[in-house]
Amino acid sequence: MSDMSQTVEKPRSFQEIILRLQAYWAGKGCAVLQPYDMEVGAGTFHPATTLRSLGSTPWAAAYVQPSRRPTDGRYGENPNRLQHYYQYQVLIKPSPPDLQDLYLGSLKAIGIDTDLHDIRFVEDDWESPTLGAWGLGWEVWCDGMEVSQFTYFQQVGGHDCHPVSGELTYGLERLAMYVLGIDHVMDMPFNDPQAPIALKYGDVFQQTEEEYSRHNFDVANTEKLLSDFENAEKECHAILDQEHIDPKTGKRIIMAHPAYDQCIKASHIFNLLDARGVISVTERQAYIGRVRTLAKACADAFVLTTAGGYTPEAAE
Amino acid sequence: MSDLLIELFSEEIPARMQKRASEDLKKMMTDGLVEAGLTYASAGAFATPRRLALSVEGLLDASPTTVEERKGPRVDAPEKAIEGFLRGAGVTKDDLEIRDEKKGQVYFAKITKPGRPAAEIVAEVLEATVRNFPWPKSMRWGAGSLKWVRPLHAITCILTKEDGAEVVPLEIDGITAGNTVWGHRFMSQGSFKVTGFEDYASKLKKNFVILDPEERAEHIWHDATNQAFAQGLEVVEDKGLLSEVAGLVEWPVVLMGNIDDAFLGLPPEVLQTSMKEHQKFFSVRNPKTGRIEKFVTVANRETADNGATILAGNQKVLAARLSDAKFFWENDVRMVERDGMEVLSAPLAHVTFHNKLGSQAARIGRIAKLAGEIAPILGADVEEAVLAAKVAKADLSSEMVYEFPELQGIMGRYYAKKAGLSDAVADACRDHYSPLGPSDDVPTEPVSVAVALADKLDTLSGFWAIDEKPTGSKDPFALRRAALGVIRLLITNDVRLNLDRFIDAQLLRQKIAVADENDGVIDTLKEIIDEIAEHGVFGAAFEAIADRLSDDEKDAVKHAAGDVPDTSDDLLSFFHDRLKVFLRDEGIRHDVIDACLAMAGSDDITLLVKRARALQAMLDTEDGTNLIQGFKRANNILTQAEEKDGVEYSFGPDLKFAETDEEKALFAALDGAEAKIKPAMAEEDFTAAMEAMAEMRPAVDAFFEAVQVNAENDIVRRNRLNLLGRIRDICLSVADLTKVES
Structure with missing residues (x-):
């Protein structure tokens, strides 16, 4: 196999791939944010994507987001499935005209030689019923494997996106396994394999996958979860029902983010209930609808804030 | 004269939309040009993943004054x-x-x-085309407001004459038309200028883009079959996949890869589905064994290592996919081999079929009962039919079907065999969903037919029972398709069966499913179902047991199932409507079917069709058409006379009052026809009956030609009217000809 055309050295570990993505997108002008400090199902839930894709204020952010999908738990046995995994997320508003080229540049940065591989943009329209959001784009294939989602947001939280954000989502484990040539996720080097204490992905996560799989499928207290869901829902509405003018400071403070935290919470609780198998098919739709109602209410609130593009002049 | 070249260069257009989009581009542009007075000689449109292109030749330089x-x-x-x-x-x-x-x-x-220059018109028409393009789904991007299927990057628009090419001045939302074209995303060395279509197409090819999707598809198919042939194998044909794959690449490179031995034991349908759905691979089959042994993938580029890296990657992805499939298959097989199909069918008790109609398991129970009742009519073994119905949907709870829903039925057949069930039962698992589409094969094995009929009749009666019928274009449960399926199953297999009875019984089963157990009506309803087998329909069955019921019980039955006869009639007429649509393609008119529907036994679809076909065949002859005229004339005269006289002229006419030769001849003709028609009808030989009826035509025509029905002599007149009455009776014994339109 010819490595002559390689311009970038191959990364050697999972974390090196993350570090290179961080450096690449920082170099392209993105604010490199940190993960959101709550349990979310995907990087899109981070307010840096959901809320910041709304309104007219320009935005460019990149971050790693640990994500949880309780139903995907396999006790660490499945080579490709995890209940806790990482997504790398980039959101740029307005979407730049060269976003595809920027994206391909990021693949080169992590050691994918586009002269040797077959990179394809295959239709895949994105829709999140819980976020009331949809967009058009592709799944990106590298040699037949899906390595990213590429979406132009058209609507979020029921609001049309003006301007449109371009969103890139990399499934980090799968992408890294491909780049590193690893067949089972738990065998993947997490840090430098030459390091004095070399850790594999399994050293970090095998045990937690087992613990959370058991917990999510069999132990999580469904009665508590059901009431937590109700409480989060109530709290979200209660926060949004507050006066826009803070009586203490006299400032106009709309609490879109704290309310959205409750929406995130409700969404994760729903995922846990789903994994516990206590939600019937009909109820499922109803729960998704309730989370969507929260997401929409938060979006409605966010567009009334400064970050959401609100100006006192425009309001007059 | 000029030639026009247009290219709309964008980010990747979904494969499924490309063909339609190139056709729309051609139509919208050429329609617009012609409307503005610019005629042309010929036009052709093309699509690749990143571009729509249009070439118009022989375009007027200006519209005429x-x-x-x-x-x-x-x-x-x-x-x-x-x-x-x-x-x-x-x-x-x-x-x-x-x-x-x-x-x-x-x-x-x-x-x-005054005429306008071509460039001006082209610019206007192209702008309108881009702004109003009928994409199935379109989007905005960046800060703009233009909509396109994906971001539109460049517009090439040039008019070429003998003395050179000019760019058509045009700007749409910041995109200025030019003559610069980009080649393959990875293989091309950048952009280049073009002067006309031929130049464009040939430079594209030099820059690794095959413009014509047909050419790409041919190239793929040619290369794939050649590579397979060289190894004594054959590519499994799939036109849909071929055109999709041709829409995913600008520079197709065919690569054939291996399927790991570990997966070759999987059923070929599993390999094929997994490879096609997930990876868009073609399956490559060994013609000697019928097994899928290799795959073909189509890359979008050449590489220095001749695709080795790409193929290795694809093989790896496939192996991961197939490991999943193999895991599911082995789990499912292990379970059914150990515990039988029951292990798969039991969980269906917890799967909702429809929130008003209960679980899948309850539905399967109803289907099994109906299949058992239908089986003897088909000559199927009752026990086998019931068993087949009970296991036919078991695979819905298998892991494989959860992953690949399109394998339902196909997996059922494999699992039934692994569970040690007979071929007839296993085949019914696979075939009971058929026929799905109008071109789908119709099952012919009796057990499969019994389950297929029971399945569809249960679906129909269920949704009729809860009043979820198709309306207009809305048919979410595919009930029209189910009804057509029943019709085709009955006709193809020449099944004689009175639908009424089975619809009534199945409607009652639906009623039992939704009835409140506390009403105490369920046992009575079950009794009625048993009686229906004896008495044919709900009403008669209910009367048969009514004496044994208290008034309260009667009320309960009426409350729970009183609407069964009406619902049943409604469903039957739905069948008749579907039948009209189905037979229309055969050239059988709806009024012909109406004429047959009026006859007894119209719930026997096969009989109905036989009668309709015979009647249509008769109407297609000259004698037949004229006989209908004669019948109508006789009927009109009779109706008028009967109205006037207040009597019905159905009393036998007497030959001795016949005065003319024509009258006497008609007596003879009617006697002759009746002698043939009666036994023919008894044998359901409608063709013979209709022919015999058509044979009456010369005598009927001659009679009307020569004889005055309303004669002076009242005895003669009444005799003649009664003679007409015989014509009417004979004709109506075959079909209700009053329904036939002239």
């Missing part, structure tokens, strides 16, 4: 009217011509519309 003559007011009309006319026509008074008309002198204006 047109002169329109407009008639104005009279010369002596008020000044204001004349001024208004001048304004409207855009001319001055000096330009007007005065002509003598009947009403006096009238102004005429000649309005000359």
Whole structure:
């Protein structure tokens, strides 16, 4: 196999791939944010994507987001499935005209030689019923494997996106396994394999996958979860029902983010209930609808804030 | 004359939309050009993943100047009217011509519309086309407001004449038309300028883009079959996949790869589905064994290592996919081999079929009962039919079908065999969903037919019972398809079966499913179902047991199932409507079917069709058409006379009152026809009956020609009317000809 055309050295570990993505997108002008400090199902839930894709204020952010999908738990046995995994997320508003080229540049940065591989943009329209959001784009294939989602947001939280954000989502484990040539996720080097204490992905996560799989499928207290869901829902509405003018400071403070935290919470609780198998098919739709109602209410609130593009002049 | 080249260069267009989009581009552009007066010689449109292209040849350089003559007011009309006319026509008074008309002198204006240059028209039409393009789904991007299927990056628009090419001046939302074209995303060395279509297509090819999707598809198929043939194998044909794959690449490179031995034991349908759905691979089959042994993938580029890296990657992805499939398959097989199909069917008790109709398991129970009742009619073994119905949907709870829903039925057959069930039962698992589409094969094995009929009749009666019928274009449960399936199953297999009875029984089973257990009505309803087998329909069955019921019980039954006869009639007429649609393609008119529906046994679809076909065949003959005229004439005269006289002329006419030869001949013809028709009808030989009926035509025609029905002599008149009554009776014994339109 010819490595002559390689311009970038191959990364050697999972974390090196993350570090290179961080450096690449920082170099392209993105604010490199940190993960959101709550349990979310995907990087899109981070307010840096959901809320910041709304309104007219320009935005460019990149971050790693640990994500949880309780139903995907396999006790660490499945080579490709995890209940806790990482997504790398980039959101740029307005979407730049060269976003595809920027994206391909990021693949080169992590050691994918586009002269040797077959990179394809295959239709895949994105829709999140819980976020009331949809967009058009592709799944990106590298040699037949899906390595990213590429979406132009058209609507979020029921609001049309003006301007449109371009969103890139990399499934980090799968992408890294491909780049590193690893067949089972738990065998993947997490840090430098030459390091004095070399850790594999399994050293970090095998045990937690087992613990959370058991917990999510069999132990999580469904009665508590059901009431937590109700409480989060109530709290979200209660926060949004507050006066826009803070009586203490006299400032106009709309609490879109704290309310959205409750929406995130409700969404994760729903995922846990789903994994516990206590939600019937009909109820499922109803729960998704309730989370969507929260997401929409938060979006409605966010567009009334400064970050959401609100100006006192425009309001007059 | 000029040639026009347009390219709309964008980010990747979904494969499934490309063909339609290139056709729309061609139609919208050429329609717009022609409407503006620019005719052309020929046009062709093309699509690749990143571009739509249009070539128009022999386009006029300018639209022709047109002169329109407009008639104005009279010369002596008020000044204001004349001024208004001048304004409207855009001319001055000096330009007007005065002509003598009947009403006096009238102004005429000649309005000359000068021709416009092609470039101006092309720019307008192209802008309108881009702005109004009918993409199935379109989007905005960046800060703009233009909509396209994916971000639109560049527009090439040039008019080429013998003396050179010019770019058509045009700008749409910041995109300025030019003559610069980009080649393959990875293999091309950048952009290049083009001067016309031939130059464009050949430079694209040098830059690794095959413009014509047909050419790409041919290239793929040619290379794939060649590579397979070289190894003694064959590619499994899949036209849909071929056109999809041709829409995913600009520079197709065919690579054939291996399927790991570990997966070759999987059923071929599993390999094929997994490879096609997830990876868009073609399956490569060993013609000797029928096994899928290799795959073909189509890359979008050449590489220095001749695709080795790409193929290795694809093989790896496939192996991961197939490991999943193998895991599911082995789990499912292990379970059914150990515990039988029951292990798969039991969980269906917890799967909702429809929230008003209960679980899948409950539904399967109803289907099994009905299949058992239908089986003897088909000559199927009752026990086998019931068993087959019970296991036919078991695979819905298998892991494999959860992953690949399109394998339902197919997996059922494999699992049934692994569970040690008979071929007839296993085949019914696979075939009971059929026929799905109008071109789908119809099952013919009796057990499969029994389950297929029971499945569809249960679905129909269920949704009728809860009043979820198709309306307009909405048919979410595919009930029209189910009804057509029943019709085709019955006709193809020549099944004689009275639908009424089975619909009634199945409606009652649906009623039991939704009934409140506390009402105590369920046992009675079950009794009625048993009685229906004896008495044919709900009403009669209910009467048969009514004596045994208390008034309260009767009320409960009426409350729970009183609407069964109406619902049943409604469902039957739905079948009849579907039958009309189905037979229309055969050239059988709806009024012909109506004529047959009026006869007894219209819930026996096979009998109904037989009658309708015979009647249509008769109507297609000259004798037949004329006989209908004769029948109608007889019927009209009779109706009038019967109305006037207040009697029905159905009393046998007597030959001795016949006065003319024609009258006597008609007696003979009717006797002859009746002698043939009666036994033919008894044997359901409708063709013979209809032929015998058509044979009466000369005698009937001659009778009307020569004989005055309303004779002076009342005895003769009544005898003649009764003679007409015989014509009517004979004809109506075959079909209700009053329904046939002239």
